[in-house]
Amino acid sequence: MKTLKLTIKDLDADRWYNGPVDVTDYDGNIKIDAGAGWCRFKTSVKAAGHIESNGSIHSAGDINSGGYIKSGGHIDSSGIIASGGDINSDGYIDSSGNIVSGGYIKSRGHIDSGCYIDSGGYIESGGPIFSGGNIDSGGDIYSDGIILSGGSVKSGGDIKASGHINSGGYIKSGGSVQSGDFIHSGDFIQSFGYIDSGGYIFSAGYIDSGRFIASVGYIDSGGDINSGGSVHSGDIKSGGDIVSVGGIKSGGGPIASVGYIDSGGDINSGGFVESGSSIYSVGLVTCKKLRSGKVVSGELVETGAGEGK
Amino acid sequence: MKTLKITIADIDADGYYNGPVDVTDFHGNIRIDAGAGWCRFKSSVKAAGYISSISSIYAAGDINSGDFIDSGGNIVSGGIIGSGGNIHSVGYIESGGPIFSRGTIYSGGHIYSDGIILSGGSVKSGGDIKASGHINSGGNINSGGYVQSGDFIHSGDFIQSFGYIDSGGYIFSAGYIDSGGDIKAIGNIKFRDYIKSRGIVYSAQGGA
Numbered sequence: 121m122k123t124l125k126l127t128i129k130d131l132d133a134d135r136w137y138n139g140p141v142d143v144t145d146y147d148g149n150i151k152i153d154a155g156a157g158w159c160r161f162k163t164s165v166k167a168a169g170h171i172e173s174n175g176s177i178h179s180a181g182d183i184n185s186g187g188y189i190k191s192g193g194h195i196d197s198s199g200i201i202a203s204g205g206d207i208n209s210d211g212y213i214d215s216s217g218n219i220v221s222g223g224y225i226k227s228r229g230h231i232d233s234g235c236y237i238d239s240g241g242y243i244e245s246g247g248p249i250f251s252g253g254n255i256d257s258g259g260d261i262y263s264d265g266i267i268l269s270g271g272s273v274k275s276g277g278d279i280k281a282s283g284h285i286n287s288g289g290y291i292k293s294g295g296s297v298q299s300g301d302f303i304h305s306g307d308f309i310q311s312f313g314y315i316d317s318g319g320y321i322f323s324a325g326y327i328d329s330g331r332f333i334a335s336v337g338y339i340d341s342g343g344d345i346n347s348g349g350s351v352h353s354g355d356i357k358s359g360g361d362i363v364s365v366g367g368i369k370s371g372g373g374p375i376a377s378v379g380y381i382d383s384g385g386d387i388n389s390g391g392f393v394e395s396g397s398s399i400y401s402v403g404l405v406t407c408k409k410l411r412s413g414k415v416v417s418g419e420l421v422e423t424g425a426g427e428g429k
Numbered sequence: 430m431k432t433l434k435i436t437i438a439d440i441d442a443d444g445y446y447n448g449p450v451d452v453t454d455f456h457g458n459i460r461i462d463a464g465a466g467w468c469r470f471k472s473s474v475k476a477a478g479y480i481s482s483i484s485s486i487y488a489a490g491d492i493n494s495g496d497f498i499d500s501g502g503n504i505v506s507g508g509i510i511g512s513g514g515n516i517h518s519v520g521y522i523e524s525g526g527p528i529f530s531r532g533t534i535y536s537g538g539h540i541y542s543d544g545i546i547l548s549g550g551s552v553k554s555g556g557d558i559k560a561s562g563h564i565n566s567g568g569n570i571n572s573g574g575y576v577q578s579g580d581f582i583h584s585g586d587f588i589q590s591f592g593y594i595d596s597g598g599y600i601f602s603a604g605y606i607d608s609g610g611d612i613k614a615i616g617n618i619k620f621r622d623y624i625k626s627r628g629i630v631y632s633a634q635g636g637a
Contacts, residue, residue, distance in 0.1 A: 288545065306565070324581065
């Protein structure tokens, strides 16, 4: 496949491309070697092969590549960014439209899409990940910042953020979900691995985890809480059942469930326990007061001075 | 990063920008100093850096910035308002599409969006906050008027409203909910601190 090489000679004084070759539909690779600054296009850029640049790339239209897109600086588009291969940037990746990649998406800065982000591989960002729509990744999603999505967040692997994870839709992970601050889901949260939050966990729907669920704050679910391990939080509230293969433990707060509570270990609450149905525990049910529900299995230990109803 | 300065010389008799520079995709900051009236654009306005104006801004299309958007008047867009930083307006903010901010959104007047309001930080307004979609704030929501949404309202901190709060979905506040009027939700109403209303509190599904 032929390669179009663009150099500083193909750029005007403002670093806009003014070369002789039409790059809106180039049947080959495009390689830009125009120094560390910007290479700007007043049109869309499309290559049947890869697009590679030593510096930053900007397009007033789309950036579209049949192969990978690689930049030693930023990648910035007023349209969409679409790649048949990986998208790799030493700076940020910013698009007014979708960001779509057949491979991974990797950025040392932020990743920002005015629409959705769809990646066949992992998504890794040195800054926040922001999407006006869904975020969908075939691999892990990692952000050294917040993950903020107007739609859902879906990952074939882990979802990890040093800040909060805030999703207007569901959060679904083939691995674990971990955040340095709160996790909010406008729908359900489903994780094949653990769920670990540095703040609260709020889910409008159910919370389903293959391993433990842990929160520095509280856990509040509009539906069932289902854990393959333990559930550990400041307090735990469920609009449905709470089911845990391990123990269920709340710090100083209550454990409250509209439905039943079923624990493969102890149930230990620093406050009261409240259930709209039965309580099943392999071990002890320790709380200040059992406010409602009936302990069907396990031994109830009330320590007294529970919160009044 | 270079800065495009738009002055009264770039504005026509109807208040529309007619300067020589294409602002639909400007690779720098845009600073507007065109007097106390409106600076109107017949197209979208996009800046890789910030957009700052001492007066009101109107765009028939989107208003997009890689950094903050700051207006000494109002901000009105026929499409999206999107900012990589804060959005700060002394007057009102109106958008024909969603409003996105990786930082905070502050308006001295109302905030209207014909879409979602999505903010990494807090949302504060001197007037009403209204969205046809959800309102999702990583920080607090503080309204000098009512708060109304077509879908859920989520606040990573408190919700304070001088008027009513009306949600087409659930209401979740990581702090208190304080309303000068009714608090209504099609879904649950959930809060971590207190709830205070001068009117009725109504949820189709309950609260906790």
